[in-house]
Amino acid sequence: MKPVDPRLLKYAGAARGFFVLAAVIGVAQTAVVIAFAWFLTDAVTGAIAGRSVLSSIVWMLGLALLRGALIAASDYAGMRAAAATGAQLRRALISAIGRLGPGWLTQRNQASLAVTAGHGLEALDQYFAKYLPQLVLTVIATPVIVAMMWWQDWPSGLIAVITLPLIPIFMILIGVATRTVQRKQWQTLQHLAARFADTVQGLATLRLFGRERRAASQIEVTADQYRRETMKVLRFSFLSGFAMELLSSLAVALIAVAVGFRLLAGELSLEVGLFVLLLAPEAFLPVRQVGVQFHAASEGVAATEDVFAVLDEASSAAAHNSGTFSQNPDFSAAGRPKTAVLQELCVDGLRVRDLPPVSFTAKPGSITLIEGPSGSGKSSLIAALRGAVPSEGAAVLGGTDLRALDLDWLAWAGQSPGLIRGTIAANVSLGAEPDAAAIRQALDAACADDLDPEQELGVQGSGLSGGQAQRVAVARALYRHAAAPHRVLVLDEPSSALDPDTESRLWSTLRGRADAGATILLVSHRRSAHAIADGFVRLSAGAAAGVML
Numbered sequence: 001m002k003p004v005d006p007r008l009l010k011y012a013g014a015a016r017g018f019f020v021l022a023a024v025i026g027v028a029q030t031a032v033v034i035a036f037a038w039f040l041t042d043a044v045t046g047a048i049a050g051r052s053v054l055s056s057i058v059w060m061l062g063l064a065l066l067r068g069a070l071i072a073a074s075d076y077a078g079m080r081a082a083a084a085t086g087a088q089l090r091r092a093l094i095s096a097i098g099r100l101g102p103g104w105l106t107q108r109n110q111a112s113l114a115v116t117a118g119h120g121l122e123a124l125d126q127y128f129a130k131y132l133p134q135l136v137l138t139v140i141a142t143p144v145i146v147a148m149m150w151w152q153d154w155p156s157g158l159i160a161v162i163t164l165p166l167i168p169i170f171m172i173l174i175g176v177a178t179r180t181v182q183r184k185q186w187q188t189l190q191h192l193a194a195r196f197a198d199t200v201q202g203l204a205t206l207r208l209f210g211r212e213r214r215a216a217s218q219i220e221v222t223a224d225q226y227r228r229e230t231m232k233v234l235r236f237s238f239l240s241g242f243a244m245e246l247l248s249s250l251a252v253a254l255i256a257v258a259v260g261f262r263l264l265a266g267e268l269s270l271e272v273g274l275f276v277l278l279l280a281p282e283a284f285l286p287v288r289q290v291g292v293q294f295h296a297a298s299e300g301v302a303a304t305e306d307v308f309a310v311l312d313e314a315s316s317a318a319a320h321n322s323g324t325f326s327q328n329p330d331f332s333a334a335g336r337p338k339t340a341v342l343q344e345l346c347v348d349g350l351r352v353r354d355l356p357p358v359s360f361t362a363k364p365g366s367i368t369l370i371e372g373p374s375g376s377g378k379s380s381l382i383a384a385l386r387g388a389v390p391s392e393g394a395a396v397l398g399g400t401d402l403r404a405l406d407l408d409w410l411a412w413a414g415q416s417p418g419l420i421r422g423t424i425a426a427n428v429s430l431g432a433e434p435d436a437a438a439i440r441q442a443l444d445a446a447c448a449d450d451l452d453p454e455q456e457l458g459v460q461g462s463g464l465s466g467g468q469a470q471r472v473a474v475a476r477a478l479y480r481h482a483a484a485p486h487r488v489l490v491l492d493e494p495s496s497a498l499d500p501d502t503e504s505r506l507w508s509t510l511r512g513r514a515d516a517g518a519t520i521l522l523v524s525h526r527r528s529a530h531a532i533a534d535g536f537v538r539l540s541a542g543a544a545a546g547v548m549l
Contacts, residue, residue, distance in 0.1 A: 003217055004132070005301075005304065005305070005310045007260075007311070008085075010310075011089060011311055012084075012085040012088045012092075013088065014081050014088055015085050015119060018077060018085075018128065018132070019136065021077050021081075022077065022132060022136040022376070023136055023139075025070055025073060025074050026133070026136045026140040027070075027143060028070055028139075029067065029137060030140055030141040030145065032063050032067045032485050033145065033279075033282045034065055034068070034144075036060060036063040036064065036067070037214075037275055037278035037279050037282070038276060039056045039059045039190050041274045041275040041278060042056045042062065042271075042430075043056040043273055045055055045270055048270075056383065072440070073292065074129075074455060075129050075130075078130070078133055079128070079129050081128045082124040082127065082128035082129060082145055083125075085124060085128065086121040086124050089121055089304065089307050090121060092115050092307070092311055092537055093113075093117055095311055095313065095314075096310050096313070096315075097113070097314075097376055098332075098406070099314045100310075100314050104313075110362060114193065115195075116303050116307060117307075121303055121307070125373045127301060128291075129292040131290065134293055136247050136285040138287050138289075141286050142164065142284075142287060144345040144386075145279050145282055145283040146160045146161060146164070146283050149276050149280065149283065152261070152272050152275055153268065153272055153273070155262075156255050156259060156276045159251070159254050160251070160255065160280065160283055163247070163251035164283070164537075165286070166246060166247055166288065167287045167288070168248050170266060178470045181229065181232050181233055182233055183228065184229055184238065184466065185213060185218035185229035185230055185232075187224045187301040188225055188229050191222060192222045192223060192226055192506075195218065195219055196219055198349035199216075199218075199219060200444070202315055203226075211263050216354050219314055221437055225430060237391060246289065247385065251280075251284060252280045252281050252284060255277070255280045256277055256280070257316065259273045259277055260273075260346035265333050266294040276308050278373065312517050315386065335346070342364035342365075342396065342486055342517055342518075342519060343397045343399075343483070343488075344361060344362070344363050344397075344519075345361070345362040345395070345396070345488055345518075345521075346361050346362075346394075346397075346518060347359055347362075347385075347393070347394070347395045348394045348395075348396075349392070349393035350391055350392070350394065351391060352380040352383070352389055352390075353380070354393045355376075355380060356377075356379040356539075358377075358381055358393075358537065358539065360535070360537045361535075362488070362520075362521055362535070363430045363514065363518050363519065364519045365514055365516075365517050365519075366514055366519065366520070366534035366536065367510060367514045367520045367535075368522065368535045369519065369522050369529050369536050370382075370521060370522065370527075370533070370536075371521045371523075371536065371537070371539070372539030372540055373527075373537055373539075373540065376540055376541055377539055378523045379492055379523065381414075382492050382523060385402060385490070385521075386407060386410055386412060386490075397488070399404070399411055408484075408487070409486075409487055409488060410488055410490060410509075411477045411478070411480040411481035411487040411488070411489045412489075412491075412492075413473045413476065413490075413492065413494055414473070414492045415492050415493050415496070417461055417467055417472060418474065419457060419461025419472035420458060420460070421457060421458055421459050421461075422456070422457060423453065423454050423456055423457070424443070424451055424453050424454070424472055425453035425460065425510065427457065427472055428443065428453070428475050428476045428479050429476075429479060432483055438482060438483070439453050439475075440453060440480060442475040442476070442478045442479035443471075443475045445475065445478050446474040446475035446478055446506065446507045446509070447471055447474055447502045447506050447509070448468065448474075451464075451468060451471075458532070466531055467498055468499045470496070470498070471498070471502075473494075474491065474494045474506070477489060477491060478509070481513070488519045488520075489513065489518055489521070490521045491510070491520070491521070491522050491523065493524060493525070494506060494524070495507075495524060495529075496525075500528070501528065504528070506528065507528065507531065507534055508532075511532045514532075514534070
């Protein structure tokens with residue numbers, strides 16, 4: 001675990017500004033510490049000599065207040081930087097996941113990613129507010145104070161130079177030992193989150209088969225494992241804190257004993273000896289605090305490492321793709337058409353896993369029906385077009401490979417409605433600016449005119465029947481398509497939970513969209529869909545063919 005990962009400065013601009021501010025505060029704190037030690041020495045020696053020490057006491061009070069203000073400013077700046085950095089890394093993570101595509105996301109533990117982006121990045125508070133300021137202060141204050149001690153009394157400075165490296169060496173040894181348990185603790189937390197999310201999502205099925213108690217006991221076992229891993233990390237933390245306090249105390253004691261003997265021998269003045277003794281603990285304090293805060297910040301550091309891994313993978317993928325796909329001049333750099341022109345979708349030899357290759361052309365103003373028995377690859381074909389599964393072959397929209405575009409070319413509704421908690425209107429306008437009139441039109445077009453857009457839904461859209469949820473999902477795709485008619489409208493079994501009358505109304509809606517110029521891909525096993533189709537892609541277990549009427 002690196003004290004400061006260079007990628008933090010690369011991906012989070014807020015961190016760069018914080019380091020500059022932390023350095024300024026560190027310089028001020030160092031000056032205050034030295035000045036306070038000097039005035040305290042002057043006050044003590046002056047009192048012994050019978051001089052007036054009022055001015056020195058006033059200076060000491062002012063410097064003590066200033067030091068407290070600098071510490072508060074450091075904590076405040078650290079908390080602000082942690083919040084800003086966490087927000088920047090979250091945005092970068094979401095953007096990177098978007099660039100990597102749904103295919104990459106389906107191969108990852110999504111609950112772990114959520115824990116990393118949420119709880120993990122929130123743990124940066126300790127890293128920025130406590131650990132980094134002490135690290136910067138160690139780099140600035142420790143060498144300056146040791147140099148001051150050497151200047152005033154070189155034997156004391158020599159003892160500090162010899163003993164100081166023992167603390168970071170011991171920290172490294174403990175860090176090597178604790179890194180494994182800290183990483184295991186973080187992985188256990190991610191595993192716990194994933195298991196909990198899977199259990200909640202499949203709770204109805206588990207209860208149906210009487211397995212909910214076993215699932216709950218498995219969560220309990222994982223939670224207990226996380227507790228044990230956390231206690232193990234705490235034991236290492238207390239051990240390292242004790243060891244560093246012991247080493248620093250022994251080092252300061254060595255300096256104090258040496259100064260005491262030389263004071264008794266008359267080889268050192270009281271003023272110099274007292275000044276050096278006051279500075280000695282301050283030279284070791286930042287190093288000790290770095291070790292103390294190291295373990296508190298470890299969870300946030302582990303989370304940033306996971307985020308950086310995703311960001312690096314996205315950067316590598318972008319660099320690879322930039323040399324693989326050519327960009328159509330009709331498209332912008334973001335993969336959106338420069339003008340709202342309707343584009344032809346050409347699929348040539350597209351193959352998913354061991355399924356047969358598929359070729360067809362979907363033209364504007366037409367409905368292309370994809371049909372075939374269960375397992376023939378209908379949904380896999382759609383998943384390949386939207387980048388959710390790896391595939392071979394070519395899929396080109398208006399002369400540009402789909403892999404070179406973002407998903408702005410697509411308005412899609414899958415077999416799973418994918419609804420979220422919130423109003424029906426929020427689900428329909430998901431990812432776009434809400435327009436009450438357009439939302440109402442989309443619901444009516446999807447044969448969901450009986451639903452109230454302001455109706456609140458629960459988790460995963462609970463509160464609707466299967467058919468209602470499916471119609472809301474179709475309305476979302478129609479809303480997205482209406483906002484940008486150049487998008488290809490793709491619907492995967494949109495009528496599987498609908499009655500014949502409602503299905504007929506939906507087919508009329510799709511036919512109207514196609515007659516208005518839309519390019520529509522329709523996956524359906526219903527024979528009634530043939531009446532509205534302009535072309536067919538018939539899939540089977542052994543062959544696939546595209547037939548245009």
